[in-house]
Amino acid sequence: MTNSQHSTDVILIGAGVMSSTLGVLLKELAPDWNMTVFEKLSNAGEESSNEWNNAGTGHAALCELNYTSEKPDGSMDISKAIKINEQFQVSMQFWSYLVSQKLIESPQEFIKALPHMSMVQGQANVDFLKKRFKALSDNPLFKGMEFSEDPEKLMEWIPLMMKDRPVEDRIAATKIDTGTDVNFGALTHKMFDHLEGLGVDMHYNHSVTDLKRTSAGLWEVKVRNLESGTTETHTAKFVFIGGGGGSLHLLQKSGIPEGKHIGGFPVSGIFMACNNPDVVEQHHAKVYGKAKNGAPPMSVPHLDTRFIENQKMLLFGPFAGFSPKFLKHGSVMDLFTSVKADNLVTMLAAGAKNMSLTKYLIQQVMLSKEQRMNDLRDFIPNAKSEDWDLVIAGQRVQVIKDTEAGGKGTLQFGTEVISAEDGSIAALLGASPGASTAVHVMLDVINRCFPERMQEWDAKIKEMVPSYGQFLMNNQELLDHVHATTAEVLELQDPNQTSGKHLLKQA
Numbered sequence: 169m170t171n172s173q174h175s176t177d178v179i180l181i182g183a184g185v186m187s188s189t190l191g192v193l194l195k196e197l198a199p200d201w202n203m204t205v206f207e208k209l210s211n212a213g214e215e216s217s218n219e220w221n222n223a224g225t226g227h228a229a230l231c232e233l234n235y236t237s238e239k240p241d242g243s244m245d246i247s248k249a250i251k252i253n254e255q256f257q258v259s260m261q262f263w264s265y266l267v268s269q270k271l272i273e274s275p276q277e278f279i280k281a282l283p284h285m286s287m288v289q290g291q292a293n294v295d296f297l298k299k300r301f302k303a304l305s306d307n308p309l310f311k312g313m314e315f316s317e318d319p320e321k322l323m324e325w326i327p328l329m330m331k332d333r334p335v336e337d338r339i340a341a342t343k344i345d346t347g348t349d350v351n352f353g354a355l356t357h358k359m360f361d362h363l364e365g366l367g368v369d370m371h372y373n374h375s376v377t378d379l380k381r382t383s384a385g386l387w388e389v390k391v392r393n394l395e396s397g398t399t400e401t402h403t404a405k406f407v408f409i410g411g412g413g414g415s416l417h418l419l420q421k422s423g424i425p426e427g428k429h430i431g432g433f434p435v436s437g438i439f440m441a442c443n444n445p446d447v448v449e450q451h452h453a454k455v456y457g458k459a460k461n462g463a464p465p466m467s468v469p470h471l472d473t474r475f476i477e478n479q480k481m482l483l484f485g486p487f488a489g490f491s492p493k494f495l496k497h498g499s500v501m502d503l504f505t506s507v508k509a510d511n512l513v514t515m516l517a518a519g520a521k522n523m524s525l526t527k528y529l530i531q532q533v534m535l536s537k538e539q540r541m542n543d544l545r546d547f548i549p550n551a552k553s554e555d556w557d558l559v560i561a562g563q564r565v566q567v568i569k570d571t572e573a574g575g576k577g578t579l580q581f582g583t584e585v586i587s588a589e590d591g592s593i594a595a596l597l598g599a600s601p602g603a604s605t606a607v608h609v610m611l612d613v614i615n616r617c618f619p620e621r622m623q624e625w626d627a628k629i630k631e632m633v634p635s636y637g638q639f640l641m642n643n644q645e646l647l648d649h650v651h652a653t654t655a656e657v658l659e660l661q662d663p664n665q666t667s668g669k670h671l672l673k674q675a
């Protein structure tokens with residue numbers, strides 16, 4: 169075993185969409201900084217960011233019912249939906265900047281326009297959807313949303329879902345044509361290709377095994393070369409832990425006090441993919457339903473047209489499941505080894521509080537294919553088992569921490585940036601709303617870790633994200649400009665004039 173020593177300005181751990189986004193942002197802001205990336209797998213975007221491992225929804229709260237809730241007085245709380253939508257507009261602007269500056273090419277390979285719909289059944293759910301529609305359609309961010317309970321209209325929107333549906337079911341849907349399907353795997357590759365072209369040192373098959381702060385205030389990172397078996401030591405002024413499910417273990421190794429009393433709980437995802445091209449061709453939307461009672465928000469069922477490997481596809485899910493691994497390519501010991509003296513009480517409290525979630529996940533794992541088909545038949549009444557195959561998706565590690573509102577061991581469903589007080593290291597934990605909000609989250613990392621540079625970088629950030637620091641909701645002129653330019657630069661076709669077949673030909 170040999171040992172070698174290298175030093176750089178920035179180390180990015182993990183080659184997923186988060187590290188690639190941060191890398192590109194930093195290279196635009198500080199082109200002279202040297203950057204090194206370590207990825208333990210043999211390629212970029214192979215874990216959660218891979219197109220088969222996530223749902224590819226450009227989350228903008230256009231269809232996800234869990235981002236709106238009814239308040240005790242019966243009114244609709246849309247604050248979370250507004251927040252997610254604003255964050256997604258930040259990503260859209262940054263991706264447009266990358267394309268317009270020719271830093272990445274062929275936006276059709278990573279983003280496509282696709283109607284986003286919500287569909288519900290039963291009186292109470294229909295009333296909820298109508299109320300949600302009224303609250304959202306008054307807001308400029310959700311302009312163009314339509315609502316219908318009319319079976320003929322619904323047949324026009326979602327023929328596959330309406331065919332052979334019993335007429336006595338009360339059903340309603342909303343539809344908005346400005347939704348997107350995003351291939352986060354392809355986007356990750358494009359951003360890393362760009363970084364490599366700028367001379368960023370990419371090291372695949374390199375696993376980071378330890379991190380420690382040196383007396384000079386740098387970070388010393390121990391890296392195992394999985395091909396040669398050697399261990400290298402790299403030092404950097406700034407480290408980003410973008411290891412996805414692997415981030416918690418690395419954060420714990422860093423020893424920073426901000427990383428204490430935090431745990432993780434893995435939830436796996438399973439999709440069903442349609443193997444019958446005739447069925448695939450009959451659907452052209454992402455249609456989100458309502459989560460079943462007791463189900464966590466990340467297991468809201470949806471039937472999605474997807475564009476993967478240059479083909480139009482149809483996926484249903486995700487079904488949740490339990491595996492102790494924190495990464496799809498992780499170890500069955502991950503959950504066990506994440507329990508440390510400082511988070512033991514937090515983890516035990518979470519275990520006691522979330523018995524019903526654990527029970528739900530175990531039930532989900534035990535589902536037979538026919539039971540999964542029955543869930544799918546809520547969406548496609550005449551779905552045939554032989555047309556659908558199971559696909560194992562990525563792992564989402566939900567953050568567990570002690571909060572004022574929830575007490576000890578509260579399960580969080582969002583993303584959390586944890587950074588050291590001196591800004592020399594930051595980690596991203598959690599998975600939702602995930603890749604869609606990568607640019608907003610990575611700008612947050614930059615803001616926390618380089619506060620002294622923000623004034624100098626402000627103009628460049630605004631060039632990349634014109635709405636930075638503003639709410640588009642309150643600036644109609646800028647919102648219209650952002651919508652028009654992102655649609656044009658990212659080549660998002662108007663689905664009213666573009667049939668699914670046409671998109672397929674282009675895919």
Ligand SMILES: Cc1cc2nc3c(=O)[nH]c(=O)nc-3n(C[C@H](O)[C@H](O)[C@H](O)COP(=O)(O)OP(=O)(O)OC[C@H]3O[C@@H](n4cnc5c(N)ncnc54)[C@H](O)[C@@H]3O)c2cc1C
Pocket residue numbers: 181182183184185186187206207208209212213214215216217218221222223224225226227352374375376377410411412413414415418436437438486495561562563564596598599600601602603604605
């Ligand atoms: C089932 C499912 C559905 C989802 N659906 C959506 C969706 O529709 N829309 C959306 O926006 N988001 C969605 N997400 C979330 C989204 O996929 C993630 O938020 C995003 O991909 C996370 O990116 P990342 O770069 O943090 O992690 P990852 O893509 O997981 O990358 C982390 C990388 O770090 C590497 N790594 C880990 N440990 C080490 C180490 N010690 N040394 C070196 N390398 C290491 C891993 O190998 C991996 O390549 C979904 C996720 C899942 C699981």
